[in-house]
Amino acid sequence: MTAFIQHLIEQNRYQSTHLLAILRAVQAQYFYIPHEAIEQIAQQLDIPRTQIIGVIEFYSFLHLSPRGQYDLLISDSITDHLLGKHEITAYLEQQLHVKLGEVRADGVVSLANTSCTGLCDQGPAGLVNGYALPHLDKAKVDQITALINLQIPLDAWPQDLFYVEDNLIKAGLLLSAPIALGEALQAAFNRGLPETLSELDSSGLRGRGGAGFKTATKWKFCAEEANADRIVVCNADEGEPGTFKDRVLLNTYAHQVFEGMTLCAALIGAKQGFLYLRGEYCHLHEKLIAILAERRQAGLLGTQILGADFTFDIEICLGAGAYICGEESALIESLEGKMGIPRNRPPYPVTQGYLGKPTVVNNVETFMAAARIAVNGGAWFANIGTDKSKGSKILSICGDCTQPGIYEVPFGTSIQSILDDCGATDVLGVQIGGPSGTFISNNEFDRLIAFEDLATGGSFIIFNQHRNILDIVNNFTHFFAHESCGFCTPCRVGTSLLKNQLDKIINGHGSAGDVVALEELCQVIKKQSHCGLGQTAANPILTTLERYPELYQAQLKKISYEPGFDLDAALETARRLANRDDAGAHLAQIEES
């Protein structure tokens, strides 16, 4: 082990910023991070062991105790639930002889839930040792079980098990006409860099991650910083449940995304770029590395790009299972080899980002759009969309419709017309922008995709009339409690309280005051939390409580007092000790009315 880690650390040039990459490699080799590895890494990187332990315990894909040689994770996103996640998990447990959340006694296989894997259009999905397994069904589970029991190495598994489809259904402004290699950079050099920034400004392009900050303004702020050592970061930590468009963009349009990053570097004067790729997309890693190599070959990265006095290169950094790293300052912390905890602002990343350097962080789609705008000019882009939301939006559509996949629509498109496009009938409601967004009912389908109406990073989940709203809300609320980074009190404690309070109501133990208490708690978390995760964690409850208060009320017992605990469940230990399960060993909490 000593030699393996020594080699790994040399490969990573003794950089503590590469801690995540080092730990990912150790996890892959030993199925956990052994104690001796922590000691050696701490010593050789000259960082406290507590930083390493902190990082391991923060990220879902790193472990202090051994996982199975085949670590199977099942996507727990609501979209996978709609496609039969429960049935397939039960079948996996049965075939593999391992319970969810456990490692099989022989250490060969482990099974656990994981947050949305970004395969919502081809679920139920999972990961094996980090690699995506779409479209799980019983036949595939049988196949996987056989491979695992024969201990066939992962690279000898049939490749079709790992085949991830693009499902690009509707191409619009950007997707219908990708740029040629180097076209955007050449156009920018020909036009002049300041003029190109003006075009970007007049295009009205706003960040595609959901928050919608004006891209040209962000780039200008960064360029104006005194420190000339500037950084470009592409945020490909697409963790919002129901979103998968960045996976498709990086699978099929990676050149244009990298070109957009390089364009940004040219405009702001950056030499170093990072693509922060979520761990769930590690199946794209090698392909993207090859594309970067191709671009270096073509003179589009490295020194003297396109013969100009311009040096820039891009490194890919893989995440390790943490939704919070989609928040830009948490992402920067993660790039630095730390726990992904959102920073205090100010300073903002454009002033002090990666290692304190001025940093632009943008979404995959934003860079892609910027590259196209450099070629076609601002007016071309600004002609499409609404007054405040220019251009198009790429949506990841999933849930109850006949054709889930990627749809590019002009901003200002109504929800109804999108539902018509993707074959959604009998619709109960749509979750726009993922759990952190808004649930809209079927009375609101005339509303528009736009920053000024329904903003979305791309998530668009459709639910039909047979779905239970409280199940959906419950899934989302548990998701936030699981993903809270724990930095601030209102989110750390609040999201867990929210989960327990909602469970109480859904399980029928709520009484008169409980919905009021739920809403009060939501407001504290929303108002007082440190970052966007906490500020939006109560949205699933708040947006459905506003639209369907009767659903919550119907769950409440008609009693005036509040039972603090479930009496019958509390007797479980006593029943086990007495070896009884007859009617007399059960007590009803209250007289059922």
Next chain:
Amino acid sequence: MNKTITIDGQVVPFKDGQTIMEAATEAGVYIPHLCHHPEFTPHGSCKLCTVNVNGRTCSACTFPAMEGQQILNDAKELNEDRKKITQMLFVEGNHFCPSCEKTGNCQLQAVAYHLNMLDDHFPLFYPHRELDASHAEVLIDHNRCIFCTLCVRASQEKDGKEVFAISGRGINKHLIVNAESGLLKDSNLEVTDQAAHICPTGAILIKHTAYQVPIGERLYDHNQIDQVSLNREKLQDEQ
């Protein structure tokens, strides 16, 4: 000419680079807080010091004072939220004041009194947490840790060590000790370190000193935390 901000209608001068908290403390305005300490880099995690700045919520301990800010601090709605956040801290851990040797000297308890917290409000988590009594002179009772990171920062910034860190995610956050065994006795903590004395609750205690000051004669037994805090922190600011 002095630059000023306004807190609850009171004009408060500030110097460039000061946070709202620093300016307020200098002017004798108390903003409730637990993770803030004037001697250490602000952390901004407990969220008790949340104030309303020109209509926007900000942590007073990290947000810079800027000319013309209209700040709400001692407002009913803010204090209600502060009380709820304090209640969250209480239910998250195991805080049994009557049996805790820190009672009367505990900032968490004193803030709770200040905010008129009369019950836990939320259901208790009753987490299972350990005790580390391995060190000859210093004790860690994890039941009372509120993750303010004051011990982490004191160890780094004052003691020049890295004895403590916060690990884990979400509700599973926990304090860890920089020793191969994970035990305090194997770390390089000394009882004279500031990190051993900085805990605002009873999570890090000096052994053999409990009850030397009898209950009834303790720091917050006769004084409210706002006065104690202002007196102490103004002094520290001036030094």
